[in-house]
Amino acid sequence: MTTKQLLIVAHVPSPNTQSLCDAVVRGASHEDIETVELTVRTPFEAGPADVQAADAVILGTTENLGYMSGALKDFFDRCYYPCLEKTQGLPYALYIRAGHDGTGTRRAVETIVTGLRWKAVRDPLVCRGEFREEFIGQCEELGLYVAASLDAGVI
Template identity: 75%
Template sequence: MKRLLIVAHAPSANTRRLRDAARRGAGHPDIEGVEVVVKAPLEAGPEDVLACDAILLGTTENLGYMSGALKDFFDRSYYPLLEETQGLPCALYIRAGHDGTGTRRAVEGIVTGLRWKWVQEPLICRGEFKTEFMTQCEELGLSMAASLEAGII
């Protein structure tokens, strides 16, 4: 059984809806060979990443940057993971009230340093909340889990 880890900062009802949509997609009933583990960034650590086969990150845009909680996760995990998780398949979704580009750049910089492998372009849910954001996050979770199960990533 492969493991997909979702580390998502979800401080509001809408961001919890996005996290839950990603989990719902990843846990699609047709996907039987992937265990989905969901953790908040302040609860996740290097041991969780070492135990997974792919990671999906979720964050809010905070002052043009990632959430402090996701930054804390990276601060605690970066060096323990640096030489251990190179090539780890990863993806990202951002709940951005503005444009999300600063948040994207910040996460991409850390992921580049870790030498993780992007499996798709980051999903940026911009502007006022729309229900289509949930559909996009569900599709992202489904895509990651299905690709992991099939051995594509």
């Protein structure tokens, strides 16, 4: 069995956002997933080598003034050109912790990943409004979906 690499790049500035990232990791680490290894980094820690080594990426960001976090933008600024020709077609998923509607954040991330020619494996998960416990289950499901799809060779 060939091992596949799942990179999770998540901005976690608060206990709530950390709990969302932890849920994604929990889902992606499900006991039935056999061939997927996880690498979890903050946007400041992750770099082009992490992206180039990945078979799929899950991005997590907060909504900041209607835009992605500065941390995720910094990650893209450092990774865009080194990854542009080397990661086309990379499967990715996105989750957003949005105090408002997440529309601007989603659009900003989608603009960059479109330029990178990455492929969305599902619609972005937008955890809107006041923090609710159901966000944790949704993030766990997202992690499980991406890792299981990678494990099964579907993505």
